[in-house]
Amino acid sequence: MNEGRARRQGGRLGLRNARLVAGVTAPRTTPGHQTLDRADPGGFREARWLSGNSVQIGTIERDPRPSSLGGEFYMTRTDADVLIVHGGLPLQGEVRVRGAKNLVPKAMVAALLGQEPSRIRNVPDIRDVAIVKGLLQLHGVAVQPGEEPGELILDPQNVERANVADIDAHAGSSRIPILFCGPLLHRLGHAFIPDLGGCRIGDRPINFHLDALRQFGAVVEKRPEGLYLEAPQRLRGTKIQLPYPSVGATEQVLLTAVCAEGVTELRNAAVEPEIIDLICVLQKMGAIISVHTDRVIRITGVERLGGYDHRALPDRLEAASWACAALATGGDIYVRGAQQKDMMTFLNVYRTIGGAFQVDDSPEGGIRFWHPGGELKSIALETDVHPGFQTDWQQPLVVALTQAGGLSIVHETVYENRFGFTSALRQMGAVIQLYRECLGGTPCRFGQRNYLHSAAIYGPTKLQGAELVIPDLRGGFSYLIAALAAQGTSTVHGIDLIYRGYENFLDKLKGLGANFELP
């Protein structure tokens, strides 16, 4: 099954589906774009879309899964991306992680700001990179592979206005398009941003982004098909206080402030390692950015930026996913490329629950993660902004916690709706109860607001194979871990979604001895 979803908003379908309703039939070359062969009043039936270079044929159906967001969602299905997993074997061996999903696409957007070509190295082969590559090309940026594998050369010297319909073909594909605002306003004076995608793990508004852009002097108009922005004059530096240290909004401010006139002061900024790496990229291009204590970042705008040559920091989220896979399956995985300094909070939790790890800091090193035997221990933790426990680590860790003795508590404070994936774990035999209350030490924004954002996990429980439908990126990888840890066979639908953030994961699993087949 291949999945894509779009939300019905106020009687209107997301733009992607609006095109489907219109019945446009010409196949498009954009990854993830879908096109209907036939629409009928009773619903949507046959659809064709391109995935990589092959045309997929399937159906579009109403997504039956409950959503705390309201509205209706639709999903596309084929039988092509189903995985049959035979669980019960420990994963053993080595995998390599490359550049971070949450940095590389943003560094690629930053290249738009330069007057000269940029080179990004350690680029993972994931869908979010392909999406940004396509968007950059639509805006006249030449994107070529470099000499080394995993290297891209981005030449922005002929940046031009892109056709709205072509950009819109990327609607719903990822969250990165919102970061094109500042760079396009600086380069062209206007921008069109399609509906955003990304994981459905909360409402994910963009109010901080739009408020900040308006403060810089941008004029923002929301239309049904997306956002139109204009910069009637050069954008001006400003003082911004974020209501919450949002990763995306901090990146928005950085990518806009670097070429704005004068100084920008950003308070309550996010300081995730991927943000610091983006600051390194921008500094290489000629930006002046200083990071102060207490989440304050000051940016002095410059007249001109050049290109950069940058090796992306490794993906600490993928590394932690493999670490959890080792723990849940009783295995032993060396994650080449994993770096201790960006994973310290995760490593403390890993050790506390009884996992073992060994850091190899030789130049081509990594971290070995393994289950040392005996029973894992329960824990109480809450997710938080950096340097807290990253929310994207939460879902794979919950699978490992089903194998820990006693009661674990996980309080999710970053996204209000990130425990939906646990209902399938319950089907597999896990004992997990969700709560609306803040079960952590700190009351969070979601307390008393009717969100099931705390989980109590009682273990250890033997997981049994089941029929699983992947809900989102990390939830999807977590289902693979659960299926591999379980006794018996699982059928996992929707594995295509995992390619958004995990490079080559089927080959990696094979190399670790996983027993699975594509039907």
Ligand SMILES: CC(=O)N[C@H]1[C@@H](OP(=O)(O)OP(=O)(O)OC[C@H]2O[C@@H](n3ccc(=O)[nH]c3=O)[C@H](O)[C@@H]2O)O[C@H](CO)[C@@H](O)[C@@H]1O
């Ligand atoms: C591509 C990418 O880098 N994605 C990461 C990024 O997402 P992303 O940048 O989208 O996440 P944010 O840090 O912006 O979101 C954090 C919280 O702020 C809220 N918020 C955010 C913006 C806004 O305008 N208004 C608002 O209310 C969100 O709803 C959420 O509750 O950081 C998240 C938090 O570490 C990670 O889970 C995602 O993997």
Ligand SMILES: C=C(OP(=O)(O)O)C(=O)O
């Ligand atoms: C939530 C995630 O990503 P995105 O912001 O791209 O949806 C993720 O990487 O887990």
